[in-house]
Amino acid sequence: MATNPLQHLMPSCNGAKAAAAGAVLGRPAADDPRAGTLRLNEIFHSIQGESTWAGEPCTFVRLTGCPLRCTYCDTEYAFREGATATVGDILDRVAAIGCPLVELTGGEPLAQRRAFDLVRLLCDAGNTVLIETSGAVDIAPCDPRSIRILDLKAPGSGECDRNLWSNLADLRARDEVKFVVTDRADYDWARAQIAAHGLDRRVREGALRAILVGAAWEQPRGTEVAGTPGLSPRELAAWILADRLPVRMQVQMHKVIWDPRTRGV
Ligand code: SF4
Numbered sequence: 001m002a003t004n005p006l007q008h009l010m011p012s013c014n015g016a017k018a019a020a021a022g023a024v025l026g027r028p029a030a031d032d033p034r035a036g037t038l039r040l041n042e043i044f045h046s047i048q049g050e051s052t053w054a055g056e057p058c059t060f061v062r063l064t065g066c067p068l069r070c071t072y073c074d075t076e077y078a079f080r081e082g083a084t085a086t087v088g089d090i091l092d093r094v095a096a097i098g099c100p101l102v103e104l105t106g107g108e109p110l111a112q113r114r115a116f117d118l119v120r121l122l123c124d125a126g127n128t129v130l131i132e133t134s135g136a137v138d139i140a141p142c143d144p145r146s147i148r149i150l151d152l153k154a155p156g157s158g159e160c161d162r163n164l165w166s167n168l169a170d171l172r173a174r175d176e177v178k179f180v181v182t183d184r185a186d187y188d189w190a191r192a193q194i195a196a197h198g199l200d201r202r203v204r205e206g207a208l209r210a211i212l213v214g215a216a217w218e219q220p221r222g223t224e225v226a227g228t229p230g231l232s233p234r235e236l237a238a239w240i241l242a243d244r245l246p247v248r249m250q251v252q253m254h255k256v257i258w259d260p261r262t263r264g265v
Pocket of ligand 1: 069072073075106108
C-alpha cells in the first residue's frame with residue numbers, strides 16, 4: 001500500500017503526468033486558481049445514478065486519467081481521452097448548465113492536483129459537490145464542504161492493494177463508502193471490512209452517511225481493462241438479506257435508464 005499515493009500513482013496515466021508537470025511548472029494555486037489547468041474528459045447533465053443522491057439531476061465533470069485498472073471499469077475512455085481546460089472554463093460551463101448538484105468523477109478525479117481548487121471554487125459558487133473517488137488517493141485535501149463517495153476496492157477489482165486505508169480516518173458525516181462486488185468472495189471481503197472498520201457503527205452514530213453495496217455490471221474486456229462477467233443483483237440482495245447486513249444496496253440507475261454503453265449519461 002502506498003503511503004504517499006499521489007506521488008506513487010500519478011506517473012501511470014497521462015492526466016496524472018500533466019498534473020505532475022503542473023506541480024513543477026504551473027503557477028502556485030494561490031495566484032489565480034481559475035487559471036490552473038486540468039485534463040478534462042467531458043461535462044454533461046444527467047441523473048445521478050449511484051449513492052444516496054441517486055435519482056437527482058446532476059452536472060457531471062469527468063476528469064481524464066486514473067492510476068487504477070479495475071476489472072469492471074466502464075470508463076476506459078477516460079483514462080487518456082480529453083483536452084486541457086482551465087478551472088475557470090469548467091466553472092463557467094457548470095454554471096451555464098444551471099444544475100447545482102455537481103459530481104466530480106473520472107477516471108480518478110483527485111489524481112490531478114488542480115481538482116482540489118476546482119472543488120473549492122465549485123463549493124464557493126454554491127454548488128453541492130460530490131466527489132466519486134477510487135479510494136487510492138488521499139482525500140484529506142478536499143474542501144470540507146464537499147461530499148466524498150469513497151470506493152473500497154474488493155479483490156475482484158484487481159486493485160485491492162491500492163486501497164489507502166488512512167482515508168477512512170478522514171471520512172465525515174456526509175461522506176459515503178462504496179463497495180462494488182463481483183462475486184461471493186468480494187461480498188465476504190466487504191462484510192469483513194465493514195466490521196473491522198466499524199463502518200456500520202459510524203453510520204448509526206451519524207459519523208458517516210451510508211455504506212453502499214452494488215453488484216458489478218458485466219464488463220467486456222477492453223484495451224486496458226480485464227473485464228468481468230458481473231454479478232446478479234438478485235444474488236447480492238439475497239446475501240445481504242440473509243446476513244441482515246446494515247448497508248444500502250444500489251443499482252447503477254443510469255445503466256437501467258440508458259444503454260449501459262452510452263457515454264455522457
Ligand atoms: S473503476 Fe477503477 S479503473 Fe475505472 S475509473 Fe474507477 S478507479 Fe479508475
